[in-house]
Amino acid sequence: MAKQEIDDRFKKFGTVSFTAISKVNEFISFLEKGKVMATKCKKCGMSFFPPRADCCDCLSSDMDWVEVTGDGTLLTFSKLQYGPVGFEGDLPYIIALAQYKDVKVFGRMSKELPDSDIKIGMKVKALPVKHSNGQISYEFKKA
């Protein structure tokens, strides 16, 4: 019997990933195709970001992938001067939270944006970004 290949795509997520295997590994492949995706329960219609494989509302595991589209509104942010081990090279960086139509998205602000442009209430887009070390993530850019 052929050895089954382990699907550990999730180890590519972010500067340092702490997870290798997840039922939502497809999220990484979508990022590689330029899309930030959420999941939506086929049975009850509940939307999830971060994506979930299982619906806590109706207990179904039958999910659709749906793209996080439109503009988000920045809810809050913080600029870090210290980071955990493995993130030293990224410092300083800004973490942020944005409200979209059905979901909220947590992530980083693009370093292209000057600090003075970053304000609560501003419109943002969440877009995939490839790191120099081969990792992949998403970041907020000005909409």
Place this chain on the structure above:
Amino acid sequence: MARVAIIGVGQSKFVRGYPGSIRELAFEAYREAVQDAKITSKDIDASIICSAPEYDKQRSPAGVIAEYLGLTPQPTFYLETVCSSSSSGLKVAYSMVKAGLHDAVCVLGFQKMSEISSAESQERMGRGADIQWESPFGTMMPAYYALHARAHMEKYGTTEDDLALIRVKAATYGQINDRAVYQKPVTLEMFKNPQDNMAGPVASPLRVGDCCANADGSSCIIIASEAKAKAVCKKPVWIMGVGAASTAVNMAGRDIFSGLTVAMEASATAYKMAGVSSKDIDVAEVHDCFTIAEMMAYENLGFAKPGEGKDLIRAKETYKEGSIPVNVDGGLLSKGHPIGATGGSQIRTIVLQLRGEAGPMQVNDPEIGLVHNIGGVGLYGNVTILGRD
């Protein structure tokens, strides 16, 4: 219905780099609590050992510590809700006594944060939240509370100075608490001087002075049934209300960022159970791991309306002489925050206050006190209301 009382409290000095092992650290608080209760280990039917396991080299510390304290063959187990572990322990101990399973239970909280190297500690900090979806962005505890501070400032006009005033208050009492790790004065001017360490940026808008320090320490709370308490204790402090709540670990799963929903829900439960309101509280200990956390606690516990926490601190109403004294032992900001020991230390402070034994920190004749202890970034919340006869 028979009540449940706290009959003994103890706490080690909170220090950087405790010169002993975790069992020896635990013993310091245990001995003080047993001597305070004027009982022996044989009077204690069960123990709950509380810490955050990522700092411990010892796997399953409960058995090791219970044996060292002389609490075998009584049952023991380990309980964890990160920073709120020992107040969670108190709630479980309360239910064990209330159910009639045990007459007296010991809740021992400890943390030797220096058990691991600072590099190991930094690595663990990166895993302090949702490791699948948030940690890959490089999150840290101060940054999560900073997200709340930014939201609070935007919504209510709270300023960096308002947050600094909370640290100034904490330091006022840290100087008179001989168990605190930080006993130096802090002034608002220090926050305004870019050369001063207090003003150093950590995660905007939070600065070094807005953050509590790591520490090693232990705490111990011994509770007993009403009959046992009356037999052994001259000044029992009664557990009037216990409330607890949880929420989404991921910020994307939350709706409010200017407050902590767990504190709102846990306090509503505790007030209802105790049959009191926020107006009845004479002295409080709140979880000020960061200055913004105390600001939000004022509002989430009902000491101030949402957005008016800043008015309380500006008017010094949370000082010892104010209308609602908060953290007059220096809080986590001065005492330090040995994760698993923190809740028990807060409970000890309120017990001493209600007995009139808080020394230079004593507020004027309190009858009802409150403890607000938060785990993670508002992931877990416990509110405990205590009263005297």
